[in-house]
Amino acid sequence: xxxxxxxxxxxxxxxxxxxxxxxxxxxxxxxxxxxxxxxxxxxxxxxxxxxxxxxxxxxxxxxxxxxxxxxxxxxxxxxxxxxxxxxxxxxxxxxxxxxxxxxxxxxxxxxxxxxxxxxxxxxxxxxxxxxxxxxxxxxxxxxxxxxxxxxxxxxxxxxxxxxxxxxxxxxxxxxxxxxxxxxxxxxxxxxxxxxxxxxxxxxxxxxxxxxxxxxxxxxxxxxxxxxxxxxxxxxxxxxxxxxxxxxxxxxxxxxxxxxxxxxxxxxxxxxxxxxxxxxxxxxxxxxxxxx
Numbered sequence: 001x002x003x004x005x006x007x008x009x010x011x012x013x014x015x016x017x018x019x020x021x022x023x024x025x026x027x028x029x030x031x032x033x034x035x036x037x038x039x040x041x042x043x044x045x046x047x048x049x050x051x052x053x054x055x056x057x058x059x060x061x062x063x064x065x066x067x068x069x070x071x072x073x074x075x076x077x078x079x080x081x082x083x084x085x086x087x088x089x090x091x092x093x094x095x096x097x098x099x100x101x102x103x104x105x106x107x108x109x110x111x112x113x114x115x116x117x118x119x120x121x122x123x124x125x126x127x128x129x130x131x132x133x134x135x136x137x138x139x140x141x142x143x144x145x146x147x148x149x150x151x152x153x154x155x156x157x158x159x160x161x162x163x164x165x166x167x168x169x170x171x172x173x174x175x176x177x178x179x180x181x182x183x184x185x186x187x188x189x190x191x192x193x194x195x196x197x198x199x200x201x202x203x204x205x206x207x208x209x210x211x212x213x214x215x216x217x218x219x220x221x222x223x224x225x226x227x228x229x230x231x232x233x234x235x236x237x238x239x240x241x242x243x244x245x246x247x248x249x250x251x252x253x254x255x256x257x258x259x260x261x262x263x264x265x266x267x268x269x270x271x272x273x274x275x276x277x278x279x280x281x282x283x284x285x286x287x288x289x290x291x
Contacts, residue, residue, distance in 0.1 A: 036099040037212075049225070053153075057150070058146070061143040065126070067092070070121060090115050092113060116204065124194050124197070126193065138168060144166050144168050147244045149246045149247075152226035164248035166254045167271065175187070213285075224267045224271060225267060256268060
């Protein structure tokens with residue numbers, strides 16, 4: 001049985017929690033402040049793909065955080081096409097926050113986190129605002145998952161490329177094609193919008209605070225050829241009306257399914273894949289006593 005009750009990002013998760021909380025007799029309910037921050041050194045130059053890269057702007061939208069008492073392992077918490085993990089949710093931060101990833105100061109989520117005094121062993125990070133099942137998640141006032149700007153310097157020639165990138169997650173630009181006609185729901189878009197993590201051992205207790213630390217440098221592990229990216233006025237860079245390109249000359253396209261003949265097609269896919277698979281190197285969750 002789940003031991004706590006709270007608001008959820010989606011109606012599906014809210015229903016799951018309501019059912020799980022019926023007849024609760026578990027540990028004490030708690031509330032706690034929650035924060036997010038950039039990693040130390042993220043604003044400094046770093047090496048990636050043969051370039052010296054420096055981020056000058058890096059913002060990310062965190063839709064919600066959910067912590068589960070069950071460990072993530074084969075046949076258990078995350079080994080399912082469903083987006084709501086099995087097991088018992090013991091903590092949540094359901095209110096979204098746009099995080100400045102170049103600022104190491106803890107930035108508070110707009111609402112308190114809540115849960116129960118139990119041990120969290122896995123967690124989920126929601127990357128969009130609103131319903132994670134909606135095919136489209138764009139429109140006026142809807143935050144992008146990430147907006148990045150920076151420079152990439154070729155150490156051999158000294159050439160400096162001013163680049164920018166937007167990351168959104170919709171069926172049109174990140175959805176996986178249906179491989180089996182008889183199972184059209186095998187790869188729902190919500191699976192692209194939720195990152196699952198295992199291997200944590202967080203004892204929730206009264207008087208604590210939650211901190212999510214994000215390192216965007218880990219999003220550049222897969223190849224990105226900064227010398228052949230499309231110009232910002234190209235069709236590949238005009239996919240989003242909400243892109244923040246600043247003084248950039250080129251963009252990393254916001255898509256995982258552009259034609260391979262188009263400049264930047266693989267780079268856009270690689271940036272998103274690196275973001276969503278960077279694991280604990282890119283996203284670190286801790287819980288500690290308030291200072």
